[in-house]
Amino acid sequence: MTQLGFSTLAVHGGTELDPVTGAVTPSIATSVTFAAEYGTIGFSAEATVDEDVPFAYAREGHPNAAQLEHRLALLDGAEAAVVFSTGIAAISGLLLDVLSPGDHVLVSDISYAGTAEFTRGLLPSLGIEVGVADLSDLDDVQAALRPNTRLVYAETPCNPVLKLVDIAALADLAHRHGAELCVDGTFATPAVTRPLRFGADYVVYSLTKYMGGHGDALGGAVLGRAEPMDRLRRGIGVHLGGTLSPFNCWLIMRGLETLPIRMAAYAEGATRVARFLEEHPRVRSVRYPGLPSHPQYDLAERQMSSPSGMISFTVADHDAFGAGLKDRLEVFRYAASLGLSRSLILEARTDDLQRTTFKLDDEHLRRYRAWAGDGFFRLSIGLEDPGDLCDDLGRALMEGSDPWR
Structure with missing residues (x-):
């Protein structure tokens, strides 16, 4: 075999x-x-x-x-x-x-x-x-x-x-x-x-x-x-x-x-969502191995047959965006885990991660913040229509509280 x-x-x-x-x-x-x-x-x-x-x-x-x-x-x-x-x-x-x-x-x-x-x-x-x-x-x-x-x-x-x-x-x-x-x-x-x-x-x-x-x-x-x-x-x-x-x-x-066809679909959807986020005026940074902007894009090209379905991104006002996710998102679900048919979003604050994972020294914390800032949001892209996922995130990014208007 x-x-x-x-x-x-x-x-x-x-x-x-x-x-x-x-x-x-x-x-x-x-x-x-x-x-x-x-x-x-x-x-x-x-x-x-x-x-x-x-x-x-x-x-x-x-x-x-x-x-x-x-x-x-x-x-x-x-x-x-x-x-x-x-x-x-x-x-x-x-x-x-x-x-x-x-x-x-x-x-x-x-x-x-x-x-x-x-x-x-x-x-x-x-x-x-x-x-x-x-x-x-x-x-x-x-x-x-x-x-x-x-x-x-x-x-x-x-x-x-x-x-x-x-x-x-x-x-x-x-x-x-x-x-x-x-x-x-x-x-x-x-x-x-x-x-x-x-x-x-x-x-x-x-x-x-x-x-x-x-x-x-x-x-x-x-x-x-x-x-x-x-x-x-x-x-x-x-x-x-x-x-x-x-x-x-x-x-x-x-x-x-169905793993091979699902992984291909996850990557296709995630690539579209990552590109959408990268071009959005209220998104500061996007980390996705399928984007040339990823600092290790060349390594991803050598080592990965596709960029998979996970994305992390930072926004201009983390608190304002995060506070209204439950009310503004219709397709994404705020939940832990990943790799499901359904798309998920999860907040990751740097200070919280420092308390629950490793307490890094100053140099390694500096390296971490260079990637993640003070906090970011992690997306697990599912099998929904990528256009619907982009629309859902677009509404959430634009319909926030007063600091966003």
Whole structure:
């Protein structure tokens, strides 16, 4: 199957006709336990003879998870994948598996809040050192690496300001220092960027977002080489119990079938909206990898097959625009998350992010403000008519309170 095209793999990867019914689409196996030959199943996962028992107890693995993991591995060109109940379960699971007391992990100064909260909160209490660097600047990375750095953890595009990292260059630098590289590819998906092909050792996804695509199923995944994925599944996966349910596996498998065409539609709509915003007199700046004005546009052209569907932008009067969003927007919904069929908008204030993610030093805060100012708005573009999205934002920008008139 590895020789088939991406869209074909998105539909057929990990599945085959049901040998009993001939059903074309996957069935949902809700059983929590599976019968096997005498002597092959024990009272624990370690007592089960794995090579003879594909499934024993659903916490340790079940048919729908196996199907989803197979498809994800094919889409990313990975040897193996492990799925988890949520994106943060995948992230924290990988970090707990890879890192030991005395190790150092270097994390992007701009990170998903869940990643930042976990790394600055729990990891130091376990004796793991956590450093922060601008991973888009190799000199800053070089200065932050330590002899005990075990892992470099990046996002591209990063959440929420859409900064990029050069995966190949970062992987080379990490490897030369004896560290591994993990990339959170949630904003891109393998339809846009495949980090393992650029030298990353691991890629993580929140399957809740673009991969599932409908906003109705939580899920997460880690992908990489077979040996560490097997260790992750047998250790963290089994003993912490972050198992993805059969029904959510089935929902995400369904979403993956349309991933290529949805990502193309998201990018087409986002490009139109980003251009509209860039030309609007009340918009100060727009960050979108598909615009030549993005400071890393050349990197986006090399590393991304499309600019995806996320936009950030700043306005002339942040407070006035934000205060009336609920009353003025008709198509966009003010909500967290992303990658849905519906378009979403969310406010991001720099001071709030400093309190809830990493408290940056003066230099890294200066770099952050150069991208984000005192605050901005993040858009997740959905599958609506792009003209309607532009009209909706246009009304919101022009119909504000007195400071805007």
